[in-house]
Amino acid sequence: MKLSELLAGHDHDVLLGDPGTRVTAGACFDAHRVSPGSLFIAVPGHREGGPEAIGSALARGAVAVLVEEPAPGLPGPGLPAAVRLSADGACVVRVADTRKAAALITSRYYGDPGRAMDMVAVTGTNGKTSVSYMVESVLRIAEGAKVGVIGTGGNRIGDELIPMPHSVLTTPESPDFQYLLGHMRDHGVGTVVLEATSMGLLNHRVDHSFIDVGIFTNLTQDHLDDHGTMEHYRDAKLRLFGGLCRRAVVNADDPVGALVPALMPGLVRTYALDAEADYRATDLDMDAFGTRFTLHHDGRKYPAAIPVPGRFSVANALATVAACHVLGHDLGGLVAALDRMPPVPGRLERFEAPRGTSVIVDYAHSPDSLDKVLAAIRDFAGARVITVFGCGGDRDVTKRARMGEIAGSHSDLCVLTSDNPRDEDPEAIMDQITPGLTATGAPFERIADRRDAIAFALSAAGPADIVLVAGKGSEPYQIVGGRLIPFSDMATVRELSAAQG
Numbered sequence: 001m002k003l004s005e006l007l008a009g010h011d012h013d014v015l016l017g018d019p020g021t022r023v024t025a026g027a028c029f030d031a032h033r034v035s036p037g038s039l040f041i042a043v044p045g046h047r048e049g050g051p052e053a054i055g056s057a058l059a060r061g062a063v064a065v066l067v068e069e070p071a072p073g074l075p076g077p078g079l080p081a082a083v084r085l086s087a088d089g090a091c092v093v094r095v096a097d098t099r100k101a102a103a104l105i106t107s108r109y110y111g112d113p114g115r116a117m118d119m120v121a122v123t124g125t126n127g128k129t130s131v132s133y134m135v136e137s138v139l140r141i142a143e144g145a146k147v148g149v150i151g152t153g154g155n156r157i158g159d160e161l162i163p164m165p166h167s168v169l170t171t172p173e174s175p176d177f178q179y180l181l182g183h184m185r186d187h188g189v190g191t192v193v194l195e196a197t198s199m200g201l202l203n204h205r206v207d208h209s210f211i212d213v214g215i216f217t218n219l220t221q222d223h224l225d226d227h228g229t230m231e232h233y234r235d236a237k238l239r240l241f242g243g244l245c246r247r248a249v250v251n252a253d254d255p256v257g258a259l260v261p262a263l264m265p266g267l268v269r270t271y272a273l274d275a276e277a278d279y280r281a282t283d284l285d286m287d288a289f290g291t292r293f294t295l296h297h298d299g300r301k302y303p304a305a306i307p308v309p310g311r312f313s314v315a316n317a318l319a320t321v322a323a324c325h326v327l328g329h330d331l332g333g334l335v336a337a338l339d340r341m342p343p344v345p346g347r348l349e350r351f352e353a354p355r356g357t358s359v360i361v362d363y364a365h366s367p368d369s370l371d372k373v374l375a376a377i378r379d380f381a382g383a384r385v386i387t388v389f390g391c392g393g394d395r396d397v398t399k400r401a402r403m404g405e406i407a408g409s410h411s412d413l414c415v416l417t418s419d420n421p422r423d424e425d426p427e428a429i430m431d432q433i434t435p436g437l438t439a440t441g442a443p444f445e446r447i448a449d450r451r452d453a454i455a456f457a458l459s460a461a462g463p464a465d466i467v468l469v470a471g472k473g474s475e476p477y478q479i480v481g482g483r484l485i486p487f488s489d490m491a492t493v494r495e496l497s498a499a500q501g
Contacts, residue, residue, distance in 0.1 A: 003039065003064050003091055006105040010095065017091030021064050027106050027175045033165065036061030039105070041175070043098045044068065064091040066105075068098045103174040103207035110182035114210035117148075117184065118191040118327050121206060123240050124217030124251070126369045127316045128170075128195040129153060129473075131215060133344040134320035135193040139329065141337035148184035151195035152363075153345060153474055155180050157187055166484070171200025174207070181209065191327070198236035206244065213323045214245030217316070219256040220368030238263065249322045251315060252277040269326055271318035273311060279322045281314045288350075288358070288380040295321070295335055302332065305339035308348055310376030346473025348373065349490060353497040356463030361489045363473025365392065365419065367402045370470055374410035383464035384412035388457045389471050390450075391433055393424030393479075400429065404436025411468075413460060414444035417453035419471045420479035450478065450487065455496050469493060 004019040025037030029046050031053035040057035042065060044050055049057070054065055095101040107114070120135055122128045129152045139145040140158070148157050152170045155162045162183055164176060171194065172180065184192055196206055196214075219234055234256055241248050241263045250257040252270040261268045270277035273284075280296040286309045293314055295302040306317050321334040343349055351359045360377065364370040370389065377385055387407045391400045407414050416433060418426040426448045437444050447453040457467045469489045477484040 001109060003093065006039075006108050007093065007095075007101070010101055010104055012101070013094045015067075015092045015094050017064070017089060019091055019093065021091040023064060023109065025061075026179065027066075027102065027109060029102070029173055029175060030165075031056045031060070034060040034062050036063075038062050039064045039066065041066045041098050041102045041105075042068075043102070058090055062090060064093065066098055066101060067092065067094050068096060069094055097204075099174070099204045100207065103178075103204045106175045106178035107208035110178050111185075112208070112210065113178065113181035113185040114192075114208070117181070117189055118213075119209055119211040120191065120193040120213045120215065120323055120327070121196040121209070121211045121240060121245060122193065122215040122217065122319075123196040123198070123201065123237050124215075125220045125366060126372070127217035127312065127319070128197075129363065130313070130316045130344050130347050131217065131319050131323075132193045132195055133347075134316060134338075134341060135191075135324060137341040138320060138324060138334050138337040139191055141340050142333040143329065145191060146187075146189050148180070148189040148192040149194070150177070150180055150192065157184060157189055169197075169200070170195050171197045171205050173203075174205050177205055177209070196240055198233055201239040201244075202236040206240075209244070211240070211245040212247065213326050214240045214248045215319050215323050216241070216248065216250040216254070216257055216260060217319060218251055218254045218368070220366060247326055249319060249326060251319065253315070269322055271315070271322045273315060273318075279318050279325075281318055284311065284314060286310065286376070286379055290339070297325075297331060302335045304335050307339060307341060307343065309380060310348065310372065312372045312376070313348070346475070346490070348376070349474075351490065351493055351497070353458065353461075353493075353500075355461075355497075355500065357458065357461040357497075358466045359458070359469065359493050359497070360466060361469045361473065361493065363475075364389075364470045365472075367399050367406055370403060371406045371410070373470065374406065374468065377466055377468060378410055381466050383462060383466070385410065386413045386415065386457050386461055386465060386467045387411040388415040388417055388450075388453050388467065388469045390417045390419035390426075391429055392420045392471075393422035393426075393429055395422075397432060400432040401436035404433040405439055406436075407470075408437045408440030408442035408444065411442055413457075414442055415453045415457045416444055416446045417450050418448050418478070419450075420475075422479050423481060450489075451492055451496075454489070454492050458493070458496055458500060 023039045025035045027039040030048035034057045040062040042051045122131045136147040248268045250260045252272040252275040271279040281293045283294045285292045290307040292305045295304045325331045349361045364373040478487040
């Protein structure tokens, strides 16, 4: 497509070259991914690109460059001579916000793929991944539907992963996101469910996706390293309901959920376990293998069951069936499919060790999620609960002592270890968690090496004990410094259990 067509209706200034230039190889933020025919979008501050990488992008064959002002090296209305010389016919266009423009441009480049499918976006502190998996599962089980999933567990159609450059972003940047939507449309997907993170929403990654249903799960403390305050964090989440989705399904048990109906009058459906709502659950009966409950909607009762324990799991199930029902799927069929869902990788994922110890791997890495997971485990634990956990580096430090307090309050033994330390010293992170643990009086060990920590917990556990390994879920790596080191909690549990017999 011509660059002028991609930018039609969006305010822009042509600084150099012909806006009729044809973009034939997509768009990207990363200079090293530029190929001949690409549009390079110079997002300020982007690790693999930005204005400093314009020369490199042009050298690799970019036919057009999108910039914003102010930007280093682009003073005033013109361009420095070095860029003019290296452009060699490339078109350079300035916009007010490269991320906003990128979402529009890349959606148009791939033919507005979100319009061709039912789009479901899930946001909230906890539950995004579980609800995404549940939506995919119930539609597949109930109707044989072909569903695309974009989120923490990777980007896939059914069980088939879509090859993409490696990224730790749950919500991909808009060029990759729109490419994925185009790929899914072209492969016959009818519904896409995606995790919309606060930073993904704030940075316009899912703009111009034509989202049919936005789901809000809950808001609890997390990501203050990115947002600074809970108010800013809340507002980033609520951006989904400020024009990005046509209808909404929200958790009426969460105070922030009560704000959404005012943003979308008449377009919101609610779910809850405690509050009055359009979709409610009562009569919960839980054991180690799942939860039975009664779903209420529109004056009717539906017996329901899910193969996962915990009140929060029931809330996720309500969000799932409500969103799919709003899309027009039969509620009875959706409810019937719930108890046939496969387990969500890394979410209360269970393993029985040869010696009889139950091991649960879960992604819980915020105070609220750890509290809920441990409370659920306590409901069915027949003996001791041993918790292996840590906190991620370069993230909100204010939650660390609180995480220690929660783990100690619910556990008979804690093993404090490393999560994704990133650029922090793991020992320093554990130092910040320790005061919360100490305050509870619970016994604990400090073992920085995560594999050694899991091994210790397994060796300390008896046949009836439960070991919770929390924080990383199904992540296949640890982030140490700038490196991704292969590491899987569940694979490590299985390997160590087999060795211990």
